[in-house]
Amino acid sequence: MDAETIKRTLDGSGLRCTPQRYAVMAFLMECKRHPTAAEIFESVNRMDPRCSRATTYNNLRDLVQAGLVREVAVEGRAARFDAKGMRHHHFICDRCGNVEDIGWYNVPRPASGSLGKRVLRECELIFRGLCTKCAPRHASG
Amino acid sequence: MDAETIKRTLDGSGLRCTPQRYAVMAFLMECKRHPTAAEIFESVNRMDPRCSRATTYNNLRDLVQAGLVREVAVEGRAARFDAKGMRHHHFICDRCGNVEDIGWYNVPRPASGSLGKRVLRECELIFRGLCTKCAPRHASG
DNA sequence: TGTCACATTAGATATAATCTAAATCGCTCA
DNA sequence: TGAGCGATTTAGATTATATCTAATGTGACA
Missing domain, CATH: 1.10.10.10 (Winged helix-like DNA-binding domain superfamily/Winged helix DNA-binding domain)
Known part of the structure; x- marks a missing residue:
């Protein structure tokens, strides 16, 4: 860059x-x-x-x-x-708070009825759980 | 309740x-x-x-x-x-910060390869834009 | 009733982010 | 080159949000 x-x-x-x-x-x-x-x-x-x-x-x-x-x-x-940069979703670690990228894939929009008069600008997917560092640590204690 | x-x-x-x-x-x-x-x-x-x-x-x-x-x-x-209560997604207003419910629908999980050794616990969809109150206000000024 | 772990409290403290007012920068135009 | 001027930067104060501390209260159970 x-x-x-x-x-x-x-x-x-x-x-x-x-x-x-x-x-x-x-x-x-x-x-x-x-x-x-x-x-x-x-x-x-x-x-x-x-x-x-x-x-x-x-x-x-x-x-x-x-x-x-x-x-x-x-x-x-x-x-x-x-x-x-490239479009992506996010994974947030419940334990350490780190945010990591998850490869992007298309997300189905909500039915227009459920949006009412709202103006939709963005649509993002957030995954939560334990990151690679925290997962084993958590498993053992 | x-x-x-x-x-x-x-x-x-x-x-x-x-x-x-x-x-x-x-x-x-x-x-x-x-x-x-x-x-x-x-x-x-x-x-x-x-x-x-x-x-x-x-x-x-x-x-x-x-x-x-x-x-x-x-x-x-x-x-x-x-x-x-009932499962739902969230709409966040960029202007006033209010959070509103959007009826729940199933979200496709990421390919297991993109998760690696992470432990996935939750998967939520966040919509952003202007809420019903803010949309007209924003359009006119 | 005595005990102990869980809960609550007021207020201090920590953390995250923004504001303020003055100084500086760097275009634009001559 | 240099004057004018809006955009930008700055240090430190301030605000907003949330947590911590140490003392006190509460209730289930022996």
Whole structure:
């Protein structure tokens, strides 16, 4: 994922490509995990101390609003973030709260009657259980 | 939903049926909305000032752990709660954060290969968009 | 009635996220 | 090049949400 691609992605969404915003987006794009805002801040700030906490949160908000990044709320824990690359669903570990990708497959929409006058924008599938790390641990104790 | 049913439900989950716990459970069972913890506390506390904030949160945690209540995390907002009655999916309004029920229908599980060694416990569908209240407001301004 | 585990409490504390007001950046246009 | 100006950034305060603590209460049962 080269710098030019990220710059063009930001430009295409009407977001100026500032060093801080670039750093947040680049980090999310190369990050295999689904980091929390605090993790993103730490990581980006370590690489470039010019990026403050507020800026990290501001940029995450902007990126989510622009549709470039997805925010995943997790019960009782900090939200996780995720650059929208290939479509996928999410698996959330009940034990450690980690969020992982599950390959995308089509989900049947609800009957139009059950939506009423609501405007449907997105439709996502969330799986819950124990992740690979937590499953054996849980089994033994 | 009579008192005896609630008492039996709690007993059946190994939870003592205290007045506070009963009040939280009863409120959730008769509540059509999906209230936040703060709303549950206010409502229950108004009816019976003996139920403190900590107790409300403690009991919500216990009820969720016992599988009687579902917690729904909402991006950027307080979590919502929901007595598990009939199975259903959820619609979350992007604008006001309200959570509403969508009639349940079967969701195809992921291919076992994509789950790896994960232990799958639940599988839920989340719809996002604008609720009935917010849709017209949004269209006009 | 005494005991013990479970429950509850008020208020302090922790955690996550946002707000504020001032400073700075970096386009655009001349 | 440089003035104007809206977008962006900043440190730290503040808010919102939830949990913890240590003392107290409660009820089933011997």
